[in-house]
Amino acid sequence: MPIKIPDLLPAKSKLQEENIFVMDESRAFKQDIRPLKILILNLMPLKEQTETQLLRLLGNSPLQIDVGLLHTSTHTPRNTSAEHLSQFYKSIKDVRENKYDGLIITGAPIEKLDYEAVNYWKELSEIMEWSKTNVTSTLHICWGAMAGLYYHYDIDKFIRPHKLSGIYTHTITDPKEKILSGFDEEYLAPHSRHADIKREDILKVPSLKILSESEEAGVYMIAAENGRQIFVTGHPEYDAYTLQKEFKRDLDQGLNPQLPINYFPNNNPDITPRLRWRSHSNMLISNWLNYYVYQETPYEL
Known part of the structure; x- marks a missing residue:
């Protein structure tokens, strides 16, 4: 089934080239179907890139999805035009009275900052x-x-x-967990971050459960007891070239970055990397949508 997105969103043409089923607003209005209403709070600096990556995964679901985009009004991004934000994004004041089936909160390259030092922390x-x-x-x-x-x-x-950067092997803790349905016992997922959380701190919270982790990258997936909150410490939405672009960016900035682990063939940054985690990423998003959103949400929001 398709995702419904604004007619003029730049990601639309890219997704159609990849044979992702995209339905524009004009066609969706003619269908008598209750789509899932999913809101994406996009905190990443390259918003158009992240839009495409997440919409690609959402579009692989058999469910029809109506996608909305949210940004923090207390922060002005440097890499996204004001025109793009004005045309496609809303702020919390615009959606405060609305109900949504699901919300995705993206990452942001600000791990080294204290949370309270983030200029949009109060709004977040x-x-x-x-x-x-x-x-x-x-x-x-x-x-x-x-x-x-x-x-x-x-x-x-x-x-x-x-910095933790690369493609790491993960294992699952309980194959009976719904969000892990269909997962291989070992699978690959990307990570790219300067910060981490301690496993023992998570275990101190009775209402949290560790669902998947990696010997090298640490805890990967955590769920609240009722499935109302799912936490993923990696970047399942990344495409084949995202880590490559980040590596080259850090090189250009003179940061002397280490090569992303298990990413470039033969550890050669001149060789094009391969996409080896999309099946896991698609399954993660599809399971979240089906078991924790579609199966739990009321028909009348």
Whole structure:
């Protein structure tokens, strides 16, 4: 089934080239179907890139999805035009009275900052509090996961001595968990972050459960007891070239980055990397939508 997105969103043509079923607003209005209403709080600096990555995964679901885009009005991004934000994005004041089946909170490259030092932390806290009553299930990604664990459960992060970057092998803790349905016992997922959370801090919270982890990359997926909140510390939405672009960006900035682990063939950055985690990423999003959103949300929002 398709995702419904604004007619003029730049991601639309890219997704259609990839044979992702996209339905524009004009066609969707003619159908008598109750689509899932999913809101994406996009905190990433390259918003159009992240839009495409997440819409690609949402579009692989058999469910029809009506996607909305949210940004923080207290922060002015440098890499996205004001025109794009004005045309396609809303702020919390615009959606405060609305109900949504699902919310995705993306990562942000600000792991080294204290949460309270983030200029939109107050607004983000307001959005996360709002989600408790207005959203059926929220999926937090990377920094969004750490921020969510801090806000909801007072679990703080710590700064890693070196950036965690690469494609890592993960295992699942309980194959009977619904969001892990169909997962291989071992699978690959991307990580890209300077901060982390401690496993022992998560285990201290009875209402949280670790669903998947990696020997090298640590805890990967955590769920609240009722499935209202899912936390993923990696970047399942990344495409084949995202880590490559980040590596080259850090090189250009003179940061002397380490090669992403298990990413470039033969550890040669001149060789095009391969996409080896899309099946896991598609399954993660599809399972979240089906088991924690579609099966739990009321028909009348």
